[in-house]
Amino acid sequence: MKKNVVILTGAGMSAESGLKTFRDADGLWEGHDVMEVASPQGFENNPELVLDFYNQRRRQLLEVTPNKAHKALVTLEEHFKVTIITQNVDDLHERAGSSHVVHLHGELLKVRSTMGGQPIPWRSNLVLGDTCEKGYQLRPHIVWFGEEVPMMGRAMELTAMADFLLIIGTSMQVYPAAGLIDFVPKGTPIYFVDPKPSIKGNPLNKLYVIPEKATEGVPTVVADLIDKAP
Incomplete structure (x- = not known):
């Protein structure tokens, strides 16, 4: 599986x-x-x-068109069950070919x-x-400021099932999305890709920080995950 x-x-x-x-x-x-x-x-x-x-x-x-980072994530689907939970309102993940995208903030x-x-x-x-x-x-x-985030419950459920968590291009400072990291199971490796990393480690999880832009850091992480695939 x-x-x-x-x-x-x-x-x-x-x-x-x-x-x-x-x-x-x-x-x-x-x-x-x-x-x-x-x-x-x-x-x-x-x-x-x-x-x-x-x-x-x-x-x-x-x-505009999807970039190298969007396209790199698609290759993960050959080896893993992949779910993308995005705060973005664009459709670039879908255009790149990702098949399971949850939009927290609308489209x-x-x-x-x-x-x-x-x-x-x-x-x-x-x-x-x-x-x-x-x-x-x-x-x-x-989803405007002051409105409920309808997909938040589903995002929590999905995050709670993660074997690996990859965070890309978000400060993880804006709630409620930032709170998703608290639902990751104990021991789940977390990869954080951002040129200005602002995340703090959790003693219950392994944190790997890649201080690079998405197009540079994501292909590296994807290759590493594929190496870890069963």
Whole structure:
């Protein structure tokens, strides 16, 4: 039986594809207070601003491609049962070929009704007047600040089954996602790939820190894991 590799990815995973990170000095919030464009209150106060913000992000996403790190993770599926839990709202993992991706913070290429319901694939601009079949305005399928993270429970369950945990391009400082590391079984090796590592070791787990960008560090870790495959 294949062992479980659970992978947590953040903005640093996609930065080298050309997607700006959210919290860097040149990040997506530049020129906007975060609550203006990523909160229910912001959407209520100025829906046109919020829709335009995500329309720009959506157009940018459609212009970029998966990088070496995304593609390297796909090769793990030949040797392990792989689950990617991502904080990113892009679809670069899927485009690279990964088959099991859990999106904690929603998906940029989907929208949903302001009254709830299932998300709808959406690749064009979203404007006021675009409604669901019941006549309610559509909104980005993004988990905004102050909203619940619907996939968090599933992410906890998956992390609790990890034989190996790989963390890529995330500071592990933002909750609730940062709390997932607490669900890893005792003794599970943890690999942390980030050029500015900010994670602290846990005496219950082996921690391997790779202080490199995703495109440099991930292929190295993938090769090491494949060597450890049964």
